[in-house]
Amino acid sequence: MIRVVLSVVVTAAILISAISALESMKVPSLQIQDGSNAPSLEPIWSHEGEGAHTYDVPGEDMVLIGSDDSLEAVVFSTGETIWSITRDERLNHPIVAGDTIYVITGFHGKQRRLIAFDLASGEYLWSRDVDGDKAPSRTTASSNMAFIGETEIVQGSPRFHLTAIDSRSGEQVWRTPWPSVPTHILFDESSETVIATTENNETIYRINTQNGRKLWRYKGEPTESDIWIEIKDTKLFVKHLQNRREGDSLVILSKESGEVLEKFAPGSGGWVLADDGSYSVHDWMKGDIHFYNPEGDHVWSENEGKKDHSIESSFGAAGPPIFGKEMAVYSVNSENRHRVKAVDLQRGRQAWLLGTTGYTHDPIIDGGKVYIASLDKDRVTSVQAVDLKTGAIIWKSRFDLDLGESEPTAYFGGIMSPMALSNGRLFLGMAGVPTSVLFEVDPDSGDLMGRAELGESVSPYGRGIEGKVIFEGRYNIYAFKP
Secondary structure, X not given: OHHHHHHHHHHHHHHHHHHHHHHHHOOOOOEEEEHHHOOEOOOOEEEEOOOXXXXXXXXXXXXXXXXXXXXXXXXXXXXXXXXXXXXXXXXXXXEEEOOEEEEEEOXXXXXXXXXXXXXOOOOEEEEEEEOOOOHHHHEEEOOOEEEEEEEEEEOOEEEEEEEEEEOOOOOEEEEEEEOOOOOOEEEEOOOOEEEEEOOOOOEEEEEEOOOOXXXXXXXXXXXXXXXXXXXXXXXXXEEEOOOOOOOOEEEEEEOOOOOEEEEEOOOEEEEEEOOXXXXXXXXXXXXXXXXXXXXXXXXEEEEOOHHHOOOOOOOOOEOOOEEEOOEEEEEEEOOOOEEEEEEEOOOOEEEEEEEOOOXXXXXXXXXXXXXXXXXXXXXXXXXXXXXXXXXXXXXXXXXXXXXXXXXXXXXXXXXXXXXEEEOOEEEEEEEEEOOEEEEEXXXXXXXXXXXXXXXXXXXXXXXXXXXXXXXXXXXXXXXEOO
C-alpha cells in the first residue's frame, strides 16, 4: 500500500514537472498592433539643414552638427546652440579628442587644411596644411596631440614625414621621416602609440607617441586599393581591399611585436570583434563564417553557401554576427528562407535556430535578450524578443502600418542593426517617400509606446548612441530623448 502511494506521488510530481516545462515552452501569442493609432511621439528637437550630419561627443550632453561650411555644437538634451562656426571653406570629418576638435577643410583637388577649435567655445586655435585627397585617413589625435602625414619639397624632391602637433598651440612636438606618404594613421589609447601605413599600404609601423620612434615594422603585399585597420586589445586586424574577383586578404598581428598571429587566404570579406576579444571572420568567396575565442582558437565554422543568397554583401547570405556573453547571433537571408542563428562560443556549436517571416535585419543584443525585426513580402513588420541562451520567444509583435501615399521601403533605425536601443528605449521605423514613421516599442512587452511622423524620408540608419537617439533626414535632424 505504501509503495502504491509513493508511486502515485512520484507520478504526480513527474506530471506536474512536465506540465511546468510545457508551460515554459509555450510560444507567446502574436500581438497585432495598429501602428496608425499609436500615441504621438515628439522629438525633443529638430535641426534644419540640407545634408547635415551629426557627430557624437562621447560622455558629454553635446553633439556636433556639420553642414558644408558650418559646424555647430548643440546641447543634446535641449537642442540649444552652444556655439556656431561658419567659414569660407568646406568643413569635413570633425575629430573630437580631449578638449579639442580637429576639422579637415577643402574639396578634392584643393589644398586641405587641418584646423583645431576649442570644444567648449568653438574658438579657433590653429591650422596646418594636410596632403591630398586622403587627408581624413592621414589624420588622428590623442587628448593632447594631433598626428598627420606631411610632404615637404626640398630642392625639388619630396620628403615625407609623420608629424605630431601640440593640440592647443599647434607647435610641432616631433617629426619622423617616412618612406612615402603616410596614409592610414590610428591612435591606440590603451598603449599611447600610433599605427600608420605607407602609401601603398604594404608596410605598417607602430610609433611611440612621446618621441616618434618606430617600435616595429610589418611588411606585407603592396596594394593599389585601400586598407582597413582595427585595434582590439593585444591584436591588430588588417584587411587589404582587393578586387571583387580575388576577394580581400586579412592578417592578424600582435600589437606589441608586429608578429603575424594569423593569416587568411584572399577572399576574407570582413570580421566582427566582440568586447571580450572573441571574433568572427567571413570568407565572402566561399560563404564561410569562422568563429574564434579571445585566445585565437577556432571554435566553430559554418558554410552558408554563396549559391544560396540573393542579397549580396561583404557577408554574403549571412549578416555580420552580433556578439553577446559567450554567444554570437546573426541573420541569414536567402531567396526563399529567412532565419536567425545563434552560436554557443563556449561549446563550439549551434545553440538555436529561429525562422522568420521575411527579410531579417541584423539582430541586436541587450543583456540576455535578442531583438529581431523582419519585413515580410506584404511589407508588414514583425518584431520579437528571444532569450539569448535558448532562443525561446519572450514576445512577438506585428505592426500594421499606414503610411498613406508613401511608398515604404525596408528600414529599421540603428547603426548596422535593425533598431536603435538606448537607455532601455527601443526604436524602429518604416521609411517611405515622401514620409517616414518612427515607432517606440516597449522592450519588455513589445507594446507600441509611440509614433512620430517625420514628414520626410530619413536615412536608412538612425543612430542609437548610448544616451542619445538621432535620426537624420535629407533636410532635418531629429533627436529623441533616450
